[in-house]
Amino acid sequence: METRDKLFTEEQYVKQLAKYTDRIERFNSIIEQSERNRKEPVNPDFYGRLFDCKVNYIVTMYSMGEKLECIKSNYISTINVLEKCWTPYGYYVQMLWLLSIGIMLEYDDNVIHKLRVLIDREEVKDRVYDVLLNYRFPERKEMADCVFDDVPYRAILEVSDLAKTNKTQTTKRLEKYLKREWYRGHSDCAWHDDHKYGIIHDGYWSFESGALVKVLGLDDSNLKGLPYYPYDMVHWNDTK
Incomplete structure (x- = not known):
């Protein structure tokens, strides 16, 4: 795979994506628990932090050299989060x-x-x-x-x-x-x-x-x- 942004190596990008994946899973878990609880509305800040991670994940994928077709599923799920937090x-x-x-x-x-x-x-x-x-x-x-x-x-x-x-x-x-x-x-x-x-x-x-x-x-x-x-x-x- 040839990186598009040469300021980081593929190895660095791979490690970074792994960190974003961990954060995305953690915020998804927090949000899902809050939604199940239903005693209080989900803190919008959690949606914002999840959204940041998901956008950064997409940009990192592109910089790393991933095929453009691989971006679409991440793109659509990111928009679904954006609808919860955008200003x-x-x-x-x-x-x-x-x-x-x-x-x-x-x-x-x-x-x-x-x-x-x-x-x-x-x-x-x-x-x-x-x-x-x-x-x-x-x-x-x-x-x-x-x-x-x-x-x-x-x-x-x-x-x-x-x-x-x-x-x-x-x-x-x-x-x-x-x-x-x-x-x-x-x-x-x-x-x-x-x-x-x-x-x-x-x-x-x-x-x-x-x-x-x-x-x-x-x-x-x-x-x-x-x-x-x-x-x-x-x-x-x-x-x-």
């Missing part, structure tokens, strides 16, 4: 990852619709969400003139505007985003620079960049091989 304030980025992955891997509308319901329920004003959701649900027609999280996602306003008139310039703007803005713009995230410590590293991926290429119909040949760009996820169905 844009706590999980904006994770929602964006899941939405982008679902679009790139062309999961069924009924799966992606669950994400749409959560986003629309919270009335989130966000251009990135809107561009991606409207691609799958053209009748939706929402299009915010802002992004929920300005750094680094404000660049997507330019990307989506340029796509209306100049696809070549759109790709160049996305290239700049990947090279200069995406990673630096997440410097306040707990996972930023975690590869330097050799303890835990899920992988660094701008999944929304891949989803935008698919949605906007861009030529991403110049993006292939760039750090953070999930090229094979964008093109997984090209030869099928």
Whole structure:
């Protein structure tokens, strides 16, 4: 198996997945016991911690080099947990990852619709969400003139505007985003620079960049091989 994110070895990723599996089983057990008990509602924090582990598991699988087909079952079970705990304030980025992955891997509308319901329920004003959701649900027609999280996602306003008139310039703007803005713009995230410590590293991926290429119909040949760009996820169905 060839790793996609080279900052960790396959062995390190395997050990990490084992730890996530243990945590997922532990939180599932706690939640199941609470649900059986029924004396008190399940603490939402347990759903949130379970969700974190499950998202991190998916990203780690991708970084390690697992086949894309292996991600789907984990993806669907992760969305089922997300429905129990999501708010844009706590999980904006994770929602964006899941939405982008679902679009790139062309999961069924009924799966992606669950994400749409959560986003629309919270009335989130966000251009990135809107561009991606409207691609799958053209009748939706929402299009915010802002992004929920300005750094680094404000660049997507330019990307989506340029796509209306100049696809070549759109790709160049996305290239700049990947090279200069995406990673630096997440410097306040707990996972930023975690590869330097050799303890835990899920992988660094701008999944929304891949989803935008698919949605906007861009030529991403110049993006292939760039750090953070999930090229094979964008093109997984090209030869099928």
